[in-house]
Amino acid sequence: MTDVVKVADEAGLVEAVRAAIEAGKTLDVCGRGSKRDLGRPGQTDWTLDLSALAGVTLYEPEELILSAKGGTPVAEIEAMLKERGQMLAFEPLDYGPLLGGAEAAGSIGGVVACNLAGPRRISHGAARDHALGARAVSGRAEAFKSGGRVVKNVTGYDLPRLLAGSYGTLAVLSEFTLKVLPRPPMEETVVLPGVSPEAAAKALSAAMGSSCEVSGAAYLPGPVAARIPELKLDVPAVVLRLEGFEPSVRARRAMMISVLMPFGGVEVVETAASPGLWASIRDVRPFVGTGARAVWRLSTAPAAGPALAARLAEQFKGETFCDWAGGLIWLLMPGEASEADKVRAALAPHGGHATLVRATSAERAAVPVFQPMEPTLAALTQRVKASFDPMGVLNPGRMYAGM
Template sequence: MTDILTVADEAGLVEAVRSALEARKTLEVAGRGSKRGLGRPTQTDATLDLSRMSGVTLYEPEELILSARGGTPIAEIEALIAARGQMLAFEPMDYGPLLGTAPGHGSLGGVFACNLAGPRRISHGAARDHALGARAVSGRAEAFKSGGRVVKNVTGYDLPRLLTGSFGTLAVLSELTLKVLPRPPLAETVILPGVPPEAAARAMSAAMGSSCEVSGAAYLPVPVSGRIPELGTDGPAVALRLEGFEPSVKARRAMLIAVLQPFGGVEVAEGDASARLWAAVRDALPFAGTGERAVWRLSTAPASGPLLAAELAGDLGADTFCDWAGGLVWLLLPGEASHADEVRTALARHGGHATLVRGTAAERASVPVFQPLEAAHDALTRRVKASFDPVGLLNPGRMHAGM
């Protein structure tokens, strides 16, 4: 049975990593364990449990900054800032429903370790774009900090951005400082029903290229559209979100309807219906509760997304939908087989990268979960890994075999 090392503060974290380093024992890094199914399965000597390393250490609503320890539940942070009319603008996804665990259990460190961002990615950037500073412990058992409490605080290497998206393979995040933003008082969703893939791509491109300030753009074909009641249709539909103060939203809604007029008539979802719709898109809820059927996230050019999704649906019998104005394609395959070669071959014709986000342990061990690295990128990645974790102590093989 794998040992569990529970730490409550940075000093304890340093000591735990140092002990493992001296004993040459590998560590699985776990904030609250909600995303263990992401990445390649690892075989480690011990699990480093950060769940007690929790709590907000700084919150200055007037300055729009917050600091919290790595194991702090992201739901706790969102509730705290929502009470002050603020939000995490990158809209982090909750992987719990998709991976078969309880919702709302993800940690702040896990969100940044996986660089999670939801539909607002197209208007506000990814998680790494909101990181101001970080404290962490490397695989050398060395505590370090980088960044600070303002946006323009970096000279030299921007380590918070480097660590974001590294899946705990470089260092263990002990504390993060990030920016928060005011929550828009009103959100509405303009729904364009009945559009085929090519028209959907053109409609989303027109919306994003307009001055309407769209903060969410998704294409939901059949059968996914039928699993989101707030769409009000069983047919394919484009959903476009507008946020802000009421006069602005109403004016931009009229502008957006005019932009979409060549594509057909529209409907509008307001209030809670709009919020539920985007929560379903953010958390891939149409794919939740489907056992261990393989699920992919494909990143590609927005104009290619709906066409790529339709191609894979036809060739592999997959259910699909698009987020990020077509730049993110979600793919649910009919069985546990990942069909990695077919998926990546289809993607190569459009450009981009693919990640297997849900699969059996056997599938995740036998195929590249993350996009295979080109030679130069692989060499650079290995040098960075060796700089932070020279003996391969932290999450070995989580992202790439032998690394």
């Protein structure tokens, strides 16, 4: 058998995993390759190529249901949904350009396996929150099915939600069923320019606590804002997205302006430019093209986000910006060194976790890429891994060394 094993259906997937077990080999699970540099560098024997395991197997627009095989391109799914006025509401980010790859090259299996979500995470949740059902093959070479076609279908373990975020270490997704939602016919972005981190936190909190139904909320320091063409700003700014039918958006825009008046003057990015602005925030485009400089993704309390981001930028001589109303901080380091211990120490007083998203292979091998787990949680995670993949065939060490 070659070092690359390409499968086109679930039966072939079962056979490939069984062959790896019998040969004592390990598998690097790869959909379309756009996220291969996420996590710890692989030390596997064979690559399991799922790119031919593709295609939408079920789409019922009236029922808001879509099923697709694991290797199906996300771009293909999103184009199909757009034609029917629908969308993946969790707004999956595209890691390709940030990691030095192509744009719009990822697979739906990779999106689910990494539990990705963009700015709409604050209003609609992440990929796992839209999971209805899954078909997968475990590290035992056993095919299994969990969930179904409706939201309330779970009578036992909620395996689709468990597999989302497992980075292919528990099972290989052969097919996934998701709920989809209507695409908002209009969006606008309200901008509050020239605010300090402290004022930004208060403004974000006021906006999220209002009845304006914000679907995107970010804080962009001046240098980051300057790299987003749709903003035309070189000063720090809070940006807030409003989506829906035109009369509703107009009314909520007026309400939002009233909410933000105590913090300064307000501008509006109209419908034509707003999607590009949020695509830049979603895909971390201000940090694309910065070479091998390390990039962190930090989750913390939203109220602490803007001020913490400013301190991190100053401490590490890097750049930051906040998404998720301040709860998500992107940190661009000044060089290839991740400074993992120092970054996590700076985050610790505020709670949350830090994931090293981009770094050299050597750096990702030398430091914990994902937040180190407490011993009890680590033991539980190890038992879950052993139950699905006792031989350690699937993506060994992708998330944690020795697991």
